[in-house]
Amino acid sequence: MARDPILKVRGLDVSFRTNDGPVHAVKGIDLDVFAGEAVAIVGESGSGKSQTTMALMGLLASNGEARGSALYRDQELLGLSERQLNKVRGKKITMIFQEPMTSLDPLYKIGRQLCEPLVHHGALSWRKSRARAIELLELVGIPDPKRRIDAYPHELSGGQRQRVMIAMALANDPDILIADEPTTALDVTIQQQILELLASLQKRLGMAIVFITHDLNIVRRFADRVYVMRLGEVVEHGEAGTLFADPRHDYTKMLLAAEPTGTKLPPAPDAPVLLEGRDVEVVFGTGGGGWFSGAPHQLRAVDGISIALRRGQTIGIVGESGSGKSTLGRALLRLLPGEGTIRFEGQDISKADRRHMLPFRRELQLVFQDPFGSLSPRMTVGQVITEGLLVHEPSLSTKARDARASEALKEVGLDPAMRNRYPHEFSGGQRQRIAIARAIILKPKIVVLDEPTSALDRSVQKQIVELLRDLQKEHDLSYLFISHDLSVVRAMADYVVVMKQGRIVEEGATEAIFEAPREAYTRALMAAAVNDTRFR
Amino acid sequence: MTDAPIDLAKTGSEKPIVGRSLWKDALLRLRRNKAAVASACVLILVALAGIFGPMISPHPYDRVYPQYVRAPASLEAYPREEAIIPAFERAMARTRLDIGEIDVEGSVVRVSISSEDPLDPRIVRYIDRSDLFSNARIEDLAADERTGVLAADVHRVRFPFGTDANGRDLLARIFIGIRVSLAIGVLASFMALVLGVTYGATAGYLGGRVDNVMMRIVDILYSLPFIFFVILLVVFFGRSFVLIFIAIGLTEWLDMARIVRGQTLTIKRQEYVEAAQALGVSSWGILRRHVIPNTLGPVIVFVTLLVPKAILLESLLSFLGLGVQEPLTSLGMLISDGASNMRGASWLLIYPAVTLTAILFALNFLGDGLRDALDPKDR
Numbered sequence: 001m002a003r004d005p006i007l008k009v010r011g012l013d014v015s016f017r018t019n020d021g022p023v024h025a026v027k028g029i030d031l032d033v034f035a036g037e038a039v040a041i042v043g044e045s046g047s048g049k050s051q052t053t054m055a056l057m058g059l060l061a062s063n064g065e066a067r068g069s070a071l072y073r074d075q076e077l078l079g080l081s082e083r084q085l086n087k088v089r090g091k092k093i094t095m096i097f098q099e100p101m102t103s104l105d106p107l108y109k110i111g112r113q114l115c116e117p118l119v120h121h122g123a124l125s126w127r128k129s130r131a132r133a134i135e136l137l138e139l140v141g142i143p144d145p146k147r148r149i150d151a152y153p154h155e156l157s158g159g160q161r162q163r164v165m166i167a168m169a170l171a172n173d174p175d176i177l178i179a180d181e182p183t184t185a186l187d188v189t190i191q192q193q194i195l196e197l198l199a200s201l202q203k204r205l206g207m208a209i210v211f212i213t214h215d216l217n218i219v220r221r222f223a224d225r226v227y228v229m230r231l232g233e234v235v236e237h238g239e240a241g242t243l244f245a246d247p248r249h250d251y252t253k254m255l256l257a258a259e260p261t262g263t264k265l266p267p268a269p270d271a272p273v274l275l276e277g278r279d280v281e282v283v284f285g286t287g288g289g290g291w292f293s294g295a296p297h298q299l300r301a302v303d304g305i306s307i308a309l310r311r312g313q314t315i316g317i318v319g320e321s322g323s324g325k326s327t328l329g330r331a332l333l334r335l336l337p338g339e340g341t342i343r344f345e346g347q348d349i350s351k352a353d354r355r356h357m358l359p360f361r362r363e364l365q366l367v368f369q370d371p372f373g374s375l376s377p378r379m380t381v382g383q384v385i386t387e388g389l390l391v392h393e394p395s396l397s398t399k400a401r402d403a404r405a406s407e408a409l410k411e412v413g414l415d416p417a418m419r420n421r422y423p424h425e426f427s428g429g430q431r432q433r434i435a436i437a438r439a440i441i442l443k444p445k446i447v448v449l450d451e452p453t454s455a456l457d458r459s460v461q462k463q464i465v466e467l468l469r470d471l472q473k474e475h476d477l478s479y480l481f482i483s484h485d486l487s488v489v490r491a492m493a494d495y496v497v498v499m500k501q502g503r504i505v506e507e508g509a510t511e512a513i514f515e516a517p518r519e520a521y522t523r524a525l526m527a528a529a530v531n532d533t534r535f536r
Numbered sequence: 537m538t539d540a541p542i543d544l545a546k547t548g549s550e551k552p553i554v555g556r557s558l559w560k561d562a563l564l565r566l567r568r569n570k571a572a573v574a575s576a577c578v579l580i581l582v583a584l585a586g587i588f589g590p591m592i593s594p595h596p597y598d599r600v601y602p603q604y605v606r607a608p609a610s611l612e613a614y615p616r617e618e619a620i621i622p623a624f625e626r627a628m629a630r631t632r633l634d635i636g637e638i639d640v641e642g643s644v645v646r647v648s649i650s651s652e653d654p655l656d657p658r659i660v661r662y663i664d665r666s667d668l669f670s671n672a673r674i675e676d677l678a679a680d681e682r683t684g685v686l687a688a689d690v691h692r693v694r695f696p697f698g699t700d701a702n703g704r705d706l707l708a709r710i711f712i713g714i715r716v717s718l719a720i721g722v723l724a725s726f727m728a729l730v731l732g733v734t735y736g737a738t739a740g741y742l743g744g745r746v747d748n749v750m751m752r753i754v755d756i757l758y759s760l761p762f763i764f765f766v767i768l769l770v771v772f773f774g775r776s777f778v779l780i781f782i783a784i785g786l787t788e789w790l791d792m793a794r795i796v797r798g799q800t801l802t803i804k805r806q807e808y809v810e811a812a813q814a815l816g817v818s819s820w821g822i823l824r825r826h827v828i829p830n831t832l833g834p835v836i837v838f839v840t841l842l843v844p845k846a847i848l849l850e851s852l853l854s855f856l857g858l859g860v861q862e863p864l865t866s867l868g869m870l871i872s873d874g875a876s877n878m879r880g881a882s883w884l885l886i887y888p889a890v891t892l893t894a895i896l897f898a899l900n901f902l903g904d905g906l907r908d909a910l911d912p913k914d915r
Contacts, residue, residue, distance in 0.1 A: 335814060361816030374807035377558055378829040387825070388815040422557050438811065 005032035006175055006208065007056075007093075011068035012078075014048065014055045014232075018063065025051045027232040028068065033176060033208050038199075040211045040223035040240070042255070044457035045428065048232040049212050053178045057095055058085045072176075091121040094169035096162070098181040103165055104153040110164050111149035117171045136167040141197055159190035163197065170201065177202075178210045183218070187320040188484060188528040195222060214457055216255055220244055228252050258458040260465045260491035266509065267312035267494070272345075274478050275309040275332060275364075275446055280340035282324070282331045301327040302338065303502035309446065314472065314479040316493030316510065318486065318525065324502040325482045329448040332480065333364045344446075362392045365439035369451035371431035375423035382419035385409070385438040392442060408441040409434075412467060429460035433467065440471060448480040453488050465491055486525065490514055498522050562833075565909040572905025575898035582895055586718050589711030594693070597712040598863035601693070601703040603667075609698035609706070609883040613643075615668065620645060620690055623668050628686075630662045635686075643692045645669065646685055654681035663688050698883045700873060706884065709865055710891055716866040717847050717892070720781045724846040725839050727785030732792025733835060737827050739793070740800025741819065751797065754790050762787050762849075766858055775861050780853060784846045795838055799831040806830075833910040840903030844896045851892065867892045 014026035026048040033039050043049040055066035056077055070077040072088060080088075097103045105113060111133050118129035130149070137145035140163040153161060162182060169177055179198065183191040195218060202209050211222060219226055219240065227237040228251065236249040247253045282302040301324040309315055317325045331338040334349060334357055342350040344360055352360070368374040375384050385408055386401045396404070406416035412433040423431055432452060439447050449468065453461040465488060471477060481492050489496060489510070496513045498506040498521065506519045517523045566572055590597060604614055615623075617640045624645050628635050633655075636648035649655065655674060663672035663686070672688040697706035739750035766783045773779050803809060804827065812822050851868025853859045860866050867888050874885030 333814060335810065358816045361814065364814070366811065366814040368807045368811065370807055374811050376808040376812075376826050376830065378832075379825065380557075383825075387812060387817060391816045391818070391821070424558065435811070438815075442815070 003034055006035050006073055007031070007033035008071040009052075009056070009068070010070075012052060012055060012070060013067040014051045014060065014064060016061065016064045025064075025232055026055065026066075029227075029229070029232075029234045031227060031234070033210060035175065036202070036206045036208055037224045038202060038209045038211060038222055039225050039227065040213060040219040041227045041229060042213060042216060042219055043229035044214055044255075044459065046231070047229040049229045050180055052229075053095070053180060053210065053212060057089050057093065057178070058082070090117055091172045092174055093176045093178065094172075094174040095178040095180065096165045096169050096182050098184050104161055106153050109150050109152055110156070114149070114164070114168055114171065117168060121172045132171070133167075136170060137164070139170065139201070140164070140167045141193075142167075157190075158186055159194060162186065162190075162194055166194075166197065166201070170205070173205065174207055176208045176210060178212070180212045181214070182211075184213075184215075188486075189320065189524055192528040198222075216258075216458070228255070254459060258462050260462045260488050262469075262491055263510065264314055264469065264492060264494045267310050271310040271312055273308045274311050274345060275480075276341075276343045277305065277307045277328075277332050278341040278343075280305045280307075280328065280331055280338055280342065282327050282336055282338040300502050302331055304340070305499075305502075305504055307332070307497065309478050309480060311445070311478055312472070312476050313495060314481050314493045316489035316496045317480065317482045317499060318484065318489055318496055319499035320484060320525075322501075323499040325499050326450050327502075328499070329366070329450055329480055329482050333366060333448055334360075335366070358391075362388065362442040363445045365442065365444040365447045367432075367435050367439050367447060367449045367452045369454050371428050371435055371455060372423075374435050375431055377423055380420050380422055381405075381409075381426075381434050384423065385419075385434060385441050388438065388442045404441055405437075408437040411440065411471070412437045413463075427460075428456050429464065432456060432460075432464055436464075436467065436471070440475065440477075443475065444477070446478045446480065448482070450482045451484070452481075454483065454485060461488060468492065486514075498525070562906075562909040566905055569905040569908065571901045572909075575901035575905070578894060578898040579902065582714055582891070582898070583718060585711055586714035590708060590715065593705070593708040593711055595695075595705035595708045597704065597708040597865070599704060599708075601699060601705075603703070604693070604695065604699050605703040606701055606877070606881045606884075607695050607699045607703075608881070609696060609887070611694070611696060613692040613694045615690065615692065620668065623666060624663075624688070627663050627666045627669065631659045633659070640690070643690050644687055645690055646675075646687045648683070649674075649686045650683040652682070655684060660686070660688075697887045698881070700884055701877055701881070704863075706870075706887060709870060710867070710888055713865050713867040713870050713888060714891065714895070716777070716860055716864060717850060717868070718895070720777075720784065720850045720866070721843040721847040724781040724784035724788060724850075725842045727781065728789035728792050728842060728846075729835065729839055731785070731789035733796050733828060733831070735789070736793035736796030736798075737800050737823050737831065740797035741804055741823055741827055743801075743804075747797070751794075754793055757787075758790055760787075763856075766853060770858050775858065777860050777864070780850055780859060781846075783853075784849050788842055788846060788849075792835070792838060792842070795834060796831050799834060800827050803827050803830050837903055837907040837910060840899055840906055844899040847892070847895065867895075 009029065009031040011028045011030065012026055013024075013028050016023045016025060029052065031052070041049045041052065051060070051064070054060050055064070056070050058077070058080070060066060066078050068078065072093065075088070077085065077088065104110065111130060114133040114136060115126060115129040118124050118132055119126060124132065134145045134149055137148060142148050142160060142163055148156075153164075156164065182198070183194050186194060198209060199222060201207075211219070213219060223240045225238065226240050226243050227234050228243075228249065229235070230251050236243065236247070236252050243252065244256070247256055280302055281300065281304055284299045284301055303324070305328055307315065307328075317328065319325045327336060330336045332342060334342065334352070340350065341348060344363065349357065349360055382402065382405045386405050389396055389401050389404060402419070405419050409416045409419060414430060414433050414437070418426075423434065426434065436452075452468070453464050456464060468479070469492070472479060479492070481489060483489050493510050496507065496510050497504055498513070498519070500521050506513065506517065506522050513522065514526070517526055607614060620640050621638050624638055624647070628647065631649075633649045633651045639646045655677065657674060660672035660674065663669050669688040669690055672686065675685045675687050677684040695705050695707070697710065700706055700709065735750065735754075739747045765787065769779055769783050809822060809826050812826055817825070847867070850859060850866060851871065854866050854868035855872040859869055870888035871885065871892065874888055877884045
């Protein structure tokens with residue numbers, strides 16, 4: 001390539017001072033971005049991909065330090081003063097973040113937030129910048145921008161907020177747009193739209209996009225060139241096409257092969273029904289109903305769903321956020337009050353109170369999505385996983401509990417010597433294993449898995465999926481697998497239920513649903529999740 | 537569980553690795569904060585002074601020295617040399633002896649004496665008659681018994697911080713004042729901690745109607761005027777040490793209950809609480825194992841700021857004359873006394889005020905350092 005890169009990074013080094021001595025997050029990497037191209041930086045969490053761009057933007061945490069050189073059109077970015085850096089940052093190099101819920105200030109109308117960079121960098125008046133803001137909103141596909149410009153962030157959906165963030169980033173015609181996992185927090189169908197928008201904007205405006213992601217599927221469809229990062233180093237880089245066709249580094253090969261594979265056979269047809277829900281309904285009152293607030297608002301999160309889980313079966317519950325799939329899972333475990341009949345092994349538990357529910361609790365377990373939030377930070381791992389034993393087998397001695405903890409940890413593939421450590425000392429995948437150990441230590445019959453793999457890296461996802469399948473075989477478990485990730489559902493479940501707005505849209509054997517989806521909604525979900533065509 | 541013995545044998549050989557808890561993490565961060573460490577040292581020193589000071593102090597805190605009323609702070613011992621010599625001369629004059637130069641050495645006064653007749657040992661009685669001197673004796677008597685050295689002990693006392701208007705040693709009184717003030721601060725805060733944490737966590741965790749009723753009770757208690765409340769208590773039960781910390785504790789737990797309730801409301805939505813519910817853990821178990829330990833970070837910070845608040849409240853009560861009873865004292869009472877004697881005896885105000893300020897400064901710095909150390913966002 002004869003052209004000169006507009007961003008040229010050489011020997012970038014980022015380190016953080018911590019309690020345990022310095023942590024080297026980025027170890028001397030080189031990176032080039034040419035005008036108008038899409039560069040993807042791929043890596044799992046902890047690979048330093050985000051810190052690389054944070055260092056370029058001067059956004060490192062206060063205990064971080066960047067060394068090396070980063071030239072933007074022959075101007076050194078590292079070591080610039082805040083004031084000099086602001087001439088480039090937010091104008092020529094802009095950034096969008098993962099979390100659209102928190103990147104907008106809830107106190108200001110989006111118009112005002114859009115105008116801010118225009119007035120600041122573009123030296124427009126507030127009046128002129130408003131016209132430009134409407135133009136920008138139109139550009140990013142916000143419907144009715146003239147009215148929407150006076151909306152507050154909470155009045156917009158997640159996808160719309162991400163569009164506003166993109167509009168803000170585009171405000172001053174940047175040369176480089178850095179997108180840090182811009183779609184991870186969004187539903188698959190919205191993800192699809194945002195990526196399409198980014199691709200078309202790139203083509204129309206001719207800017208370069210640096211795309212940071214862990215999702216190779218997005219990279220395959222989006223990027224011209226790819227940098228694969230691992231533990232702070234670039235292990236491989238090259239043209240996207242060649243890299244995917246012929247990966248040279250083992251790590252890249254591992255990432256490419258990390259899609260969960262295999263399928264699950266349905267249980268024997270005469271397997272008994274363990275858990276049965278009939279016309280389950282969950283209604284949330286969302287305010288109102290008081291003296292002054294008029295009629296109560298009600299939200300039907302789960303609206304008359306019937307489901308039957310057999311021994312050894314895995315039912316995958318699929319749907320976008322807000323479809324009521326997690327609520328259904330909790331209602332079936334009687335963790336949320338609901339209407340309808342719920343039977344466990346033929347006994348009606350839908351009216352059981354706390355005390356009568358207790359013997360069933362050990363049979364019905366739950367694993368959560370967020371391995372960071374589901375483990376109490378002040379308890380050791382041993383205490384966390386043996387808590388259920390305190391309730392259900394109070395006669396066990398401390399020693400016996402400890403032995404059970406070791407056993408459970410071994411079963412989920414962790415070193416039992418770790419049981420006196422605290423959750424924050426473990427990685428996301430290890431924590432999810434701990435959460436699984438907590439569920440299976442009681443030898444339950446049913447485990448509700450609420451998005452157990454969504455917060456994890458692809459390669460870790462695969463391991464967790466395999467672990468869950470092994471445990472199922474060993475203990476004859478039944479799973480209710482809630483997920484929005486269709487590839488994981490395909491590998492885990494033998495029966496799929498598609499939910500939308502609290503109702504079942506479609507259900508059937510996994511293969512049938514995946515091969516021949518009947519409903520438009522199911523087809524849209526599939527199209528968004530498994531698609532290899534390139535954007536643009 | 538048939539395979540338990542095998543597992544036990546195995547785990548016995550594997551030494552469990554002890555993890556670093558969040559508390560240890562916070563302690564490490566705190567240790568790097570110089571201001572907080574210095575404050576902790578100051579607090580330890582002050583606390584030691586409060587505990588052991590009254591025991592090792594040469595003057596009991598309630599001992600009155602009528603001859604040394606409002607003696608200014610000084611490192612020199614009382615009575616001073618200038619006062620001893622004339623008094624000694626006056627006492628010697630009655631002996632009608634020829635005396636040399638009077639020499640004061642520590643707490644012994646010496647003078648060489650001579651006379652034409654042999655010295656009568658009974659002359660020492662003249663000296664002993666004085667209030668100032670005791671144990672007068674004749675030393676180095678020459679062979680002819682006509683010359684010698686007369687020595688007498690003087691009772692000399694030091695008041696490094698001076699004495700108050702009643703002639704009591706201010707240092708000893710500051711020691712006892714630290715003891716009383718710190719005890720009230722710590723006990724009242726402890727009371728507020730126990731009451732507030734239990735009440736707030738219960739209200740927050742149970743939620744709904746229970747929460748509503750419990751928090752309305754707190755609101756009603758909030759609206760009671762504090763001073764009025766204390767005056768009522770004092771009128772009913774009389775002034776006492778216990779009453780004061782109960783009064784302060786009873787008003788301060790309200791803030792604590794609100795803080796803990798707010799914390800509990802957020803913690804109760806955490807997935808680990810839901811996980812515990814799914815395991816069938818009882819409400820009390822969840823409160824004890826999950827909710828309360830996780831509220832403790834902000835609570836500890838609040839307590840370190842509550843202790844100075846309680847000390848200040850006690851000072852206020854003492855200043856108003858509602859505090860502890862004489863001769864027991866507290867820093868607030870000492871300051872109040874000092875303020876009324878400010879013109880003539882500034883040391884009576886300065887030393888207690890400096891002590892109280894040092895304590896409050898240290899507690900606030902420590903609270904600040906703890907907040908930084910416990911703040912998980914800084915990780």
